[in-house]
Amino acid sequence: MSLLAIELAYWQITVIKLVFSIVAVLIPAGATVYLYLFKMVSFMQSRLGPMEAGPFGSLQLLAELGKSAQKEDIFPEKADRYVYAFAPYVVIVSSFLLVLVVPFGPNAMFANYDTGIFFALGVSSLSVIGILMAGWASASKYSMLGGLRAAGQLIAYELPMILAVVGVVIQAGTMNMQGIVTAQIEGEIFGMGALGNPFILTQFMGFLIFMVAVQAELTQTPFDMPIAESELVTGYMTEYSGFRFLMFFIGEFATANIFAFIASTLFLGGWSVPPFVTDMIGIEADSAWFDLLGPGVMAVKMLAITFVIYWVRFTYPRFREDQLQRLAWKLLIPLALVNIVATAVLKVVFV
Amino acid sequence: MYSRQTSPKEGAKVILGNLLSLAAENTPLSETGEWIANGFFYVVAAVAVAAALKMVTTKNVVHAALYLLVVLSSVAATYIVLGAEFAAATQVMVYLGAVMVLMLFGVMLTRAQIGKEDNLDYDHKWLGALVATAMAAVMGYSLWEYFGSKTMPDDMAPQRTSEVSGEIFSTFIVPFEALSVLLLAALIGAVVVARKD
Numbered sequence: 001m002s003l004l005a006i007e008l009a010y011w012q013i014t015v016i017k018l019v020f021s022i023v024a025v026l027i028p029a030g031a032t033v034y035l036y037l038f039k040m041v042s043f044m045q046s047r048l049g050p051m052e053a054g055p056f057g058s059l060q061l062l063a064e065l066g067k068s069a070q071k072e073d074i075f076p077e078k079a080d081r082y083v084y085a086f087a088p089y090v091v092i093v094s095s096f097l098l099v100l101v102v103p104f105g106p107n108a109m110f111a112n113y114d115t116g117i118f119f120a121l122g123v124s125s126l127s128v129i130g131i132l133m134a135g136w137a138s139a140s141k142y143s144m145l146g147g148l149r150a151a152g153q154l155i156a157y158e159l160p161m162i163l164a165v166v167g168v169v170i171q172a173g174t175m176n177m178q179g180i181v182t183a184q185i186e187g188e189i190f191g192m193g194a195l196g197n198p199f200i201l202t203q204f205m206g207f208l209i210f211m212v213a214v215q216a217e218l219t220q221t222p223f224d225m226p227i228a229e230s231e232l233v234t235g236y237m238t239e240y241s242g243f244r245f246l247m248f249f250i251g252e253f254a255t256a257n258i259f260a261f262i263a264s265t266l267f268l269g270g271w272s273v274p275p276f277v278t279d280m281i282g283i284e285a286d287s288a289w290f291d292l293l294g295p296g297v298m299a300v301k302m303l304a305i306t307f308v309i310y311w312v313r314f315t316y317p318r319f320r321e322d323q324l325q326r327l328a329w330k331l332l333i334p335l336a337l338v339n340i341v342a343t344a345v346l347k348v349v350f351v
Numbered sequence: 352m353y354s355r356q357t358s359p360k361e362g363a364k365v366i367l368g369n370l371l372s373l374a375a376e377n378t379p380l381s382e383t384g385e386w387i388a389n390g391f392f393y394v395v396a397a398v399a400v401a402a403a404l405k406m407v408t409t410k411n412v413v414h415a416a417l418y419l420l421v422v423l424s425s426v427a428a429t430y431i432v433l434g435a436e437f438a439a440a441t442q443v444m445v446y447l448g449a450v451m452v453l454m455l456f457g458v459m460l461t462r463a464q465i466g467k468e469d470n471l472d473y474d475h476k477w478l479g480a481l482v483a484t485a486m487a488a489v490m491g492y493s494l495w496e497y498f499g500s501k502t503m504p505d506d507m508a509p510q511r512t513s514e515v516s517g518e519i520f521s522t523f524i525v526p527f528e529a530l531s532v533l534l535l536a537a538l539i540g541a542v543v544v545a546r547k548d
Contacts, residue, residue, distance in 0.1 A: 080465045083417065114512045119440040125448030129420065132455045136413055139465050151456045158448070175512055 017110050024099050028257040028302060029250055030061050035303075036310040037253070044314060064246075071242035076139050079239065083137035088240070088247035090130030095255040097123040102261045103178045105271050105294030106286050116177035117169065120262060121162050124217065127255065128154045131226070134248075135236040146235020149321065150226035154217060156328040161213035163336035167206040167343045168199050168266045177262075181270035185285045198269040205339045207267045209332050211305075214259045215312060216328070218252060222316040225324060256309055257302060264301035271297050392432045399425035407476075410467040412458050420451050437515045 038060060042049030050057030075081055101116045103109040113119050128151055135147015169175055172183035180199075187197025200207050216223040227235035237248050264270060271294030278285045290297075319327070399422050406418035423446045430439035473479065519527050 078465060080411075080413075083413070113436060113440075115436050115440040118437075118444065118512075122440050122444035122448055125444070125452065128452050129447070129455065132452065132459065133417070136455075136459050136463055137465070144459070148456065148459060151452055155449070155452060155456075 021096060021099055021110055024102075024104070025096055025254045025258070026250070028261075028299070029254040032257055032303070032306045032310070033253050034058065034061055036306060040307070040310065041314050068242055068246040073242045073244060074239070076239050078139040080137040080139070083133050084239075085244070087130045087134035087137060088244045088251070090133060091127045091251040092247050092254075094123055094126040094130065095251050095258055097126070098255065098258045099261070101177050102258065102265060102298075103181055103270060103294075104298055105291035106178075106288065108271075108291040108294055109178065112176070112178060114176050116175050117165055117180070117262070117266065118175050120177075121158070121165065124255070124259075125154065125158055127251065130251075131236050134240070138236070138239040140239050142232045142234075142238045143236050146226045146228075146232045146238065149232075150219060150236060153219065153223065153226060153324060156325055157213045157216035157223075157332075160209050160328060160332035160336050161217065163333060163340060164206040164209040164213065165266065167203050167336075167339045170340065170343045170347055171199060171202060177265050177270070181265060181272055182286070184269040185272045185275075198267065198274075200267040203267060203339070203343070205335060206343075207263070209336050209339070210263060210266070211308065212327075212332060214256075214263065215309060216324070218256050218259065218309070220256070220309060220313045222312070222319050223324060224318055225321055228318060256306060260302040260305035260309065261298060263305050264298060268301045268305075270301075271295070273297055388432065392429065395425050395428045395432065399429070410469065410471050411465075412468065412471065413455070413463050416451065416455050416458055419454075420447060423447055423451065435510050437510065437512045 034057075038049045038057065050060040053059040053063045075084060098120055100110045101113050101120050103112075131150045131154075132147050135143045135145075135150070138144070168180060172180040174180060174183070184197055184199060219226045226232075227237065232238070237245060240248060271290055272285060273293075275285055278287075283289050402418045402421035402425065406415050406422060409415050409418060423442065427439045427442040427447070430436075430442060
């Protein structure tokens with residue numbers, strides 16, 4: 001059912017997708033950085049945060065952008081120039097690839113990969129390569145140590161993340177992100193269809209493991225050993241300045257948002273709303289209206305999840321390296337395996 | 352690869368998709384589209400070959416690893432062009448995300464100086480080149496011989512993951528299980544070798 005029939009050529013669709021992919025990466029990143037990193041944290045710490053640029057400092061981000069753009073792009077003397085220059089692009093490309101598979105409505109998605117979540121988990125690990133490149137090419141011990149720590153941490157936490165997602169995939173019966181949303185719309189829990197079945201209810205363990213792993217993948221506190229400012233200046237980013245530093249910065253926060261998008265798709269029902277809401281306003285749960293409403297629903301869910309990410313970030317102190325590895329290998333991975341076995345058994349018993 | 356764009360089941364559509372009805376139905380590939388798809392394959396293949404040559408000739412270990420990364424990602428891109436989505440995602444996940452990261456990690460922990468290393472060479476490189484050429488000739492000949500006259504079907508859709516898993520767990524169940532046991536043995540072996548006590 002289309003509300004307004006216009007046929008577009010392949011290249012026109014591609015151009016629209018390119019524009020929207022940039023919007024879907026940059027706008028949420030800017031919004032959460034201002035709302036949470038600048039403002040919420042300031043209020044939590046009884047201060048005002050940026051107040052000068054624009055009303056309530058709302059133009060602070062533009063000011064930061066201008067500042068970074070006019071800074072000198074410094075290359076350390078002994079750096080490997082090409083690898084050093086290219087590393088931030090690898091990091092930011094990984095977050096753009098990640099947003100491809102996120103559905104924002106029944107038809108509103110960039111690419112409907114059948115391997116959806118598997119592809120997303122694969123490309124999310126590409127940022128490690130950029131981080132290692134940056135750490136090595138900077139020719140600085142701080143950067144090198146930061147890069148190595150980041151690689152060790154990201155390898156360790158990729159596993160629990162993948163294993164946590166397996167529970168969802170078993171329950172939904174598909175790796176396609178759209179299919180996972182549909183499974184949640186149609187699903188029932190304890191014989192009650194009123195809630196649909198957001199997988200957070202049945203896969204709560206998976207959700208917790210996934211969020212801990214996301215926090216670690218983003219190298220956000222308490223998992224910020226790779227950029228530990230009291231030990232390593234800023235780790236792999238130490239030597240970067242100006243626009244390239246800004247790209248690392250955007251990459252980090254954009255990835256936080258996209259992981260929040262993915263988490264809301266996997267566990268909170270994605271672009272869908274609970275069936276009683278659609279009954280109330282009188283539209284089908286998968287009607288074309290959700291191509292318009294979906295991005296808004298996703299934005300709300302994304303903001304809720306990123307709120308938790310930043311809340312944890314500014315609440316807990318940093319893990320030590322051995323504690324960090326022990327948490328991943330001795331707690332999260334066994335828990336995730338138990339979750340997989342339980343999900344598989346229950347699926348066979350009840351379906 | 353273009354049939355993914357208009358795959359019969361849902362079709363990849365954009366935000367505002369239904370409002371503007373951006374979704375084209377399952378249209379056959381136009382001549383231009385076919386030309387672009389073929390051209391894209393040659394671009395990817397050329398990048399892979401060039402990066403492979405640079406990988407064996409470069410004088411820096413980390414550069415070699417990064418060139419290998421380009422080769423492996425080109426292979427993933429080739430899988431995408433051929434519509435083998437699951438193979439492409441696995442290639443990215445396993446080779447780029449795990450194997451190459453481990454390799455870079457290992458190289459950087461041990462010897463990873465910046466700049467040229469003059470002793471980074473191999474005395475028997477001509478032997479290697481000979482073996483590589485022979486392999487390329489044999490494999491190229493056999494592929495050309497058996498598949499040279501075949502063309503892709505016009506309505507080729509990307510291979511669905513359920514088909515892949517169906518094949519793995521029925522036709523190829525024995526090699527799959529054998530590989531699993533092999534990996535388990537390697538895993539246990541690694542633990543035994545690494546343990547000091």
